[in-house]
Amino acid sequence: MRRRTQAFAFLFIVALFAATLVGCRPQAQTVVIYTSVDQVFSEPILERFEQETGITVMPVYDVEATKTTGLVNRLIAEKRAPLADVFWSGEFAQTIILQEEGVLEPYRSPNAADLPASFQDPQGTWSGFAGRARVFIVNTDLVPEARMPRSIHDLLSPTWPGERTAIAHPLFGTTATHAAALYATWGAEQSRTFFEQLLDHGVQVVDGNSVVRDLVAEGQLAFGLTDTDDACSAVDAGAPVAVVLPDQAVGELGTLIIPNTLALIKDGPNPHNGKQLIDYLLSDEVAELLMTSGWSHVALGETSTTAACLDGVTIRGMEVNLAAVYEQMLPSKNDLTDLFVR
């Protein structure tokens, strides 16, 4: 009998323990945000929103290691019973996927009125702000100023053996978006040829943009293509690197500017608080905070000026429509899977 009591006591303790976990639910004045922006950049801003409004922010952060299969797939799976109110993406293609899947609710924030129309959804389903750009990170110990790469075509230059240069896997993250932008600009045939040439030249295809940064900063590679936040973090850390904006001369392609995007989730549990958070994140105050913290380096306006890491120059962006880029995501990924995953 004593043993039986002990067994029941054990089960009771386990159940109680489980109940404490089930009981950990959001409080009344809350807003739930899913974000692919690095926690180190987004967390201080969300905490500031909490302090200013008294609304508790419950975030879920994505990580690079899940190869962009994380929060977007979670939002699609949760479509019938959403937990999130706001989606804050570090780029735009994943947000348009959610729009196509019917996960998002249109909301035109008053703070989005001054942002360029080319970075807004015409139906008001999402708003683009705080840009990043695709850049070269170059090891200054290995590459003298005169031989710095100036164009993405320099990845094919015989000056640099492919094994000393790198791109991230073009099926995932912003490199996939960049590839889709090339498909939208050049067409499928020319783009495929370009990527075939990259492979033939032996350009390294590494696990992510942060890996490109690390390999260049450590001197294992001469230069590589990455995002401004990765490249500038290496500059801030004192690594012997320079950041180069590719294809900036007149008549050249320009580089891809990738805006952050914000969207309201359809049938989210706290729509009012969600809208309030979107308004806050689209404010000038947050745009400046993102620039100073090192997440965003391109102010989106009539002309796209850059942060100190890029010497404050005006950036020449690729002349490509975001919707057109999105349309090329599936065909380009299918094409590049055949090329790069073999």
Next chain:
Amino acid sequence: MKTATPTRHALGRGLLALAYGVLVTGPLLALAIELLRMPPTEGLRTLLATDRRLALWWRSVVLAAAVSAGSMAIGTLAALQLDRWRGGLRAVLRWFFLLLIPFPPMTHAMAWSWLSNQLNRTLGRTGLGPFLLRGWPAAWWVQVMWLAPLATGLALVALASVDPILIEAGQLHQRDDRVLARLILPLMMPLLLAGGGLTFLLSLVDYAIPSLYQLNVYALDIFADFSVHHQPGRTLIVALPLLVTTIGTILFSQARLRPAALNPTRFRQRPILPDHEPTDSIETTLLLILQQGAVALLGLGAAIPLAGLILQLSNRQHLRATLLAARGDIGYTLRVALLAGVLSLPLGYTAARAALHARRGRRLGWLAITLPLAVPGPLVGIGLIAIWTRLLPLGIYGSALMPVLAAVARYTGLAALVLVASLRRINPTLIEVATLLQPSRLRTWLCVRLPMLAPGMVAAAAVVSCLTLGELSATLLVAAPGQATLTMRIYNFLHYGASDTVAGLTLVPTALVLAFGALAVGALAIWAHLTRRPHTLNPESETL
């Protein structure tokens, strides 16, 4: 009363089987429902293997086989040497190697990359070109280093199943190297093959290490497809070749395990191979060198990750600040890991019993154990969302319990495999005698069966808890808003490049893994001490 008890017993077992069905195989079933929504032609088109996929699958199988062979060779040789370490500090060190079994693969990958960077800095200063850690050799080496402690543990178990009387008889007539080749290895072989199956499986489903070293494997293609199409059902079809390979491997290794059931693990006071002077013969000397080399490699595989983590810490204040900032995540992660370990026990036990003893549905039991092990983590997460939002909307989804359920779904199969090995070592005659003498089934279970199963249960719970500490891909999809596990925080900082913060945070699960392992080993040692009496009908041997 006599008739009511079996009914109640059957009801209890039925409920546990139902719980297993929902919690462990449920996500897979939910994905299968998703599959039904796909047009059959699209499903068929996806299923038909392209040349590219076939080549990827073949490369993955070859890599996994090479990793399995390498890690089991190191593990077997090291086990023969560690078997001799039976006193003082060396006895403690023997366990230290085994405590590194649950280290997550990324810890090893980060450590070896760190070492390669240090080496390249030195080479750079001397004007030499960089040493590039990439491709086949790098992926193979890091995976072998990751799996070598596990292989050593499995080889030690295999060694313990060898009857020492047979070896002593053999050593009267032959040299050690011949006794090893003709007697010890054949006797260890069933369990070594089972271990080879497990290491093969772990290598096969891992894409993180090969991807880091620029080697494409089939597991990466599954993620690529998921990121392109966002259709879990379709991705399940893409994953089918890996599922089939996994099931085949586990069933094969389990078939090899059956003869081992007759040879319970023995407690030996002396090593199986004596410490000979290395002058006996060239072959014996060579064997001894190989064994010591394997232990050295094992030591290297342990030292590099630990040294890498410690040396990357910038200072003590930063470590303190990092840990203080993450204390909420650490506490939550610990609760999740402990609860997952505890919950996996009754479920794993139910599956293990079904796989071994069920009159009908034994194969179903094996399938229920093996299939969930091969499902990629993100698909488990998607399956869990489908279950707890659509099929069973009980308010659990969105709670902090979801990461526990994710871990239970992913790792209970492993707990069941550990418990299968444990159940095989129970002498059925003892249970039959106890059933005749004890007044109730519950008392028989608590007083006879549970004490015999306790070491296996401690080991199973420790394995699940340790693996839960490093789980990311499924947890990320189901974690409650506002609550992150430590692994989620680590990977977030990893992208940012804060190596000292990442090192500080990674030390926490490392310490927790060592603590869980030490607790499990301590519990097993105390248990062995308290119950050092024969559990088998063989009066000449003591069993653990």
